[in-house]
Amino acid sequence: MRHRKKSEKLSRSRAQKKALVKSLVRAVLIDERIKTTTSRAKYLRGEVDRLITKGKNDTLSSRRLVYRKLGDHKLVKRLFEVIAPRFKSINGGYTRTAHLISRKGDGASMSLLELTKREVKKKVLKGKKAKDNAIDVDNQEEALALKKPEKKKGIISGVKKIFKKERDLLK
Numbered sequence: 001m002r003h004r005k006k007s008e009k010l011s012r013s014r015a016q017k018k019a020l021v022k023s024l025v026r027a028v029l030i031d032e033r034i035k036t037t038t039s040r041a042k043y044l045r046g047e048v049d050r051l052i053t054k055g056k057n058d059t060l061s062s063r064r065l066v067y068r069k070l071g072d073h074k075l076v077k078r079l080f081e082v083i084a085p086r087f088k089s090i091n092g093g094y095t096r097t098a099h100l101i102s103r104k105g106d107g108a109s110m111s112l113l114e115l116t117k118r119e120v121k122k123k124v125l126k127g128k129k130a131k132d133n134a135i136d137v138d139n140q141e142e143a144l145a146l147k148k149p150e151k152k153k154g155i156i157s158g159v160k161k162i163f164k165k166e167r168d169l170l171k
Contacts, residue, residue, distance in 0.1 A: 008043045021047060026070060028095070029079055033114035041097045041111040048113075052094045055084030086117045 010017050021044065027034050028048050036044070051069060054062045058080050067076050087094050093116060100110040 008039065010040060010043065022069065022071065025051065026072065026075060028113060028115070029070070029075055029083060032083075032118045033112060035100065035110060035112050037103075038097070038099065038109040038111040041113040044113055045095045045097060048115075049092065049094050051079065052084055052087055053092075055079045056088060058084075082119075083115070086115075086119075 010020065012020060020040075024034065024036060024040060024044050025047050028044065029051070047069075051066055054066050063076055063080065066079060067073065070076055070079070095113060096116055098112040098114075100112055102108060103110050
């Protein structure tokens with residue numbers, strides 16, 4: 001009997017659904033944001049939240065349970081050492097979904113699934129070298145505020161570059 005067995009099937013058999021979920025959860029933990037259909041994003045949100053909760057309790061048994069879901073030692077290490085410590089102070093709500101426009105091909109509703117505290121890389125130029133500095137940001141508005149606006153270059157500067165290149169070629 002199927003009593004109390006209700007869950008999202010995602011139009012797949014059990015093995016296919018398991019493989020799809022594993023692949024998408026791995027993508028979320030690697031990239032920290034993915035674009036997928038709304039039904040998949042809603043299902044994945046719970047899976048990712050459970051893994052991060054296990055990641056906050058750094059024991060051998062929790063590492064083994066997470067490895068069973070992810071199947072990659074490097075990703076388990078990243079979850080326990082990089083991602084989970086960001087969420088030590090909060091209980092739940094580690095992911096969020098944002099609705100996007102429908103997919104052009106089949107009209108499926110699309111969503112963006114991302115971690116609430118993401119690591120944003122900011123390039124700092126010093127001399128001729130560029131360094132990547134990682135900053136933990138709670139939301140996207142703070143990430144956009146960190147970026148400095150670039151000066152707009154007009155048509156004249158582009159024309160000067162063209163003539164400068166031709167002049168250099170003639171020499």
